Every structure is written in structure tokens, then in C-alpha cells.
Amino acid sequence: MSATEFMAMAMEIAKAQAGVKAMTPVELGAYVHQVAEELAAAAAGGTVETAPKLVCDPATAIRDKTVTCCVTGKQFKIITKRYLATIGHTPESYRDLCGYKRSQSLICKDLQKTRRKKMQDMKLWEKRSDAAPAAAPAPKKPEPVPAAAPKKADPAPAPKA
Numbered sequence: 001m002s003a004t005e006f007m008a009m010a011m012e013i014a015k016a017q018a019g020v021k022a023m024t025p026v027e028l029g030a031y032v033h034q035v036a037e038e039l040a041a042a043a044a045g046g047t048v049e050t051a052p053k054l055v056c057d058p059a060t061a062i063r064d065k066t067v068t069c070c071v072t073g074k075q076f077k078i079i080t081k082r083y084l085a086t087i088g089h090t091p092e093s094y095r096d097l098c099g100y101k102r103s104q105s106l107i108c109k110d111l112q113k114t115r116r117k118k119m120q121d122m123k124l125w126e127k128r129s130d131a132a133p134a135a136a137p138a139p140k141k142p143e144p145v146p147a148a149a150p151k152k153a154d155p156a157p158a159p160k161a
Contacts, residue, residue, distance in 0.1 A: 003036075003044055010036035027055060027073070058098035064109045070098045079106035 014032045015022070023031065027056050030053065055073035062068075066075040071094075084094050095104060105112065 005034045006039045
């Protein structure tokens with residue numbers, strides 16, 4: 001088979017895929033080339049060893065309002081361990097794949113700022129002083145009422161004869 005035949009087959013497969021999943025023109029073009037390469041390799045009797053393809057540029061994936069998954073292209077406020085497990089990665093392997101530092105958080109910038117501000121407002125690192133008034137005094141517990149001793153049954157009066 002020629003390269004144009006593999007490309008035509010890849011176009012048909014991509015057309016069917018695009019009908020099911022929304023794809024950008026860039027994603028569609030990359031998908032067609034990848035499928036054509038894999039079809040050619042399968043026809044030759046081998047497999048193509050390819051590095052994992054990233055859908056988006058990791059440098060632009062972390063934005064103010066969203067974080068884009070570089071593997072799937074989905075957008076989130078935070079990329080969790082649980083989500084990464086569904087796509088077959090750990091946080092460490094995902095950071096390695098995208099070229100992020102080990103300390104890079106996978107959270108959008110706005111959410112990171114609001115969390116940082118909230119923690120600074122709470123000032124958990126400062127000890128509470130005794131002079132500071134308590135928010136609300138604890139209600140006093142009612143004293144338990146002693147239970148009445150059970151009454152002893154009077155012995156039955158002797159029958160009169």
C-alpha cells in the first residue's frame with residue numbers, strides 16, 4: 001500500500017473520531033498523521049514506538065482561570081491525583097512528562113491566590129493570646145439530677161383467717 005492510501009484511511013478514521021469528539025484543527029491534523037504512521041507500521045508488521053504526544057504546550061497549560069491537562073486537553077481548576085490515575089499517571093510522572101519541576105502545583109493561578117489569601121487571613125502560625133476575647137463562651141452543662149432510688153416493694157400483708 002502507498003502512503004496516500006494510508007493517509008486516506010487515516011482521514012476516514014479521523015472523520016469518524018471528529019464526529020464523536022470535538023477536535024481543534026491542530027489536534028485533527030496531528031491525529032491524522034499519527035494514525036497514518038501507525039497504519040503503515042502495522043502493514044509492515046511492526047509497531048511504532050512513539051513518545052507520548054501532548055495535546056497542548058505545558059508552558060501555557062497553567063493559566064489564571066483554568067489548568068489544561070496536557071494529555072487529554074480537558075480544562076480544570078485543579079488537576080487531582082484521582083484524575084491523573086484515570087489517565088494512567090501519577091502526579092510525579094505527569095510532571096516529568098510535561099517537563100514541570102517537582103514542586104510545580106497543578107492548580108490554576110486564581111485558586112492558588114485565593115487559597116493563599118485565606119491562609120494569610122487565618123494566620124494559623126500565630127498563637128492565640130489569652131487576652132483575646134473568646135468568640136462565644138461555652139454553654140454550661142446542666143448538672144445531672146440524681147436518680148431516685150427504686151422503691152422497695154412492701155411485703156404482702158398476711159391473709160386474715
